Amino acid sequence: MENEGERFGPFGGRYVPETLISALDELTAAYEEATTDSTFRQELDLLLRDYVGRPSPLYRASRLEAHADGPPIFLKREDLNHTGAHKINNTIGQALLARRMGKRRIIAETGAGQHGVATATACALFDFECVVYMGEVDVERQALNVYRMELLGAEVKPVGSGTRTLKDATNEAIRDWVTNVETTHYIIGSVVGPSPFPRIVRDFQEVIGREAREQMLDRTGALPAAIVACVGGGSNAMGIFQAFRDEAEVELIGVEAAGEGLNSERHSATLAAGRPGVLHGAMSYLLQDSDGQVSPAHSISAGLDYPGVGPEHSYLKDTGRAQYVSVTDEEALEAFHTLSDLEGIIPALESAHAIAHVLKIAPEYRDRGPLLVCLSGRGDKDVKHVARIEERARYL
């Protein structure tokens, strides 16, 4: 049904104020039109190649696999994209859509700042006005990305309400959109939000999976035994999973942030510890209390610090097609060092969660075939944050 929006089983939908319905209809129509327009695809592919630097390499991390006592481990190097993460795959695609719709003002929310930077970058390229909402806590822990966005011409608006993180930045972006909907396109950064956003973002991120699939077949002649990706909202995971979804023998593993532990109430493991609810326009798993108030999330990684999750992940969990596990701050930090030490690759703290899980499961997969990991972003943005955390521990 048109008004209900797209659902993934019971999840998804369009739980938004009435004011946004016409914009969601317009976006749905523009996207349908674009997907059947070969010039749209051509222009996007060209930008992905020449501007983003795709295809991103598939790198076999031999020292990591020796250390982990595991099978071949392949890293899909989204960290090597322009702006340092997978986020730009989506922002370039959505900027092209915005241009089709004649909207020249762009808003976005950001947690770690990677999506904000990727949006600001696309806006510089397309000469759009750009406003990025970012929680005050994240502005503090990702200060470098704030400056980066400003360099690119974006205005960063700190959000001081609620938990002052990604959740509240998203609320504020939606409020802006409700107010300026006639002139503004909202480039949402993950596979979350009201329909059609989860599908649009997934489709723009599917390039990760399509390339990885081809590269794996090329290099190993086979598909991986399992794919591992971190999940906050879940866009890099959805993007890489999508291309392997119909291959029943390929396991799909999403890694959430267990923060200080699942029993600590300081975590972001929505699928592991939440229950279905409605936030930011979609029905999905949600961290919430006994009165239906959204619980504050926590993760060492700002990009995973979110109490919701993309509705399609909720569907993949309930149908059993994907499994979702979690990794603590401490384990992620250790993996951050391990990958830096062994491979000379400093991963984003988000991606370090995926690496940490791979380190745990690698021995089990020794005889079952290769592991494919989505290395969704680089860790430059986290270096200062990590240094601060570890200095504190050392001198306490």
Place this chain on the structure above:
Amino acid sequence: MPSISERFVERRGEGRATLVPYVTSGFPSRSETVEVLTGLVEAGGDVLELGIPFSDPLADGPTIQDSTFRALEGGMTVEGTLEVLAEFRRESDAPIVLFSYLNPLLTYGLEAFLVDATEAGAQGLLLTDVPTGADPQVEDAILDSALDLIRLVAPTTRPDRASAIAAQGQGFLYYISRTGVTGAREALAADLEEEVRVLRAAVELPVAVGFGISTPEQAALIGGVADGVIVGSALIQALDEGGPDGGRAFLATLRLAMDQESTQRELTYGP
């Protein structure tokens, strides 16, 4: 006890617009909420909107957000709101519309909520994040209940959709005066009067206008073209500054301006 639409008909018969004040349950405090509500009835509030606080009020501007966060800090819950409502009901028969985001009601259990809210004395339910057609299961459950499903139409709503919304709506139709979140504004949208006239001519339900109405002049102006006037953020501000008495005094100024306007109209154009 009058129903919501009966209250609109009653006021229309008197040549007056219906005044619909919004307050957040638990603001400024839980113990004052009943006093706030009864004060608003005394000041001329006809149908009251009682907001159930939610941690992520994405349709609300800073004023109502703040009232929401403070109500939650004070321990207000869905259950607490229904208790407050039941207490109020012992003192007044003014129709109440509960105003909520969907998630707290899902957690409470929608069916149970509809029964308990009716029992506590509510007449209507408005869900900010369930637009028409978004969740037929939820919408049908409300339509099948004793509560009126209050529907919203926005300036961005296409005419054919507005008709479908009006056909589903009960009690009154809530017209959002401008794109945006709730909050007091100095100026109303330029084409508001015309849009309300067009909408009123197209639908049978009474039309009440909300979002941004903050002064007696604005209330009088809207009262002259619409069946009802909804005021929220400006009232919350008055409650914040002056407590229940401040809220009552503020609402009385709107009532007075609206009634004077209607008398003026009668003198000019005849009854």
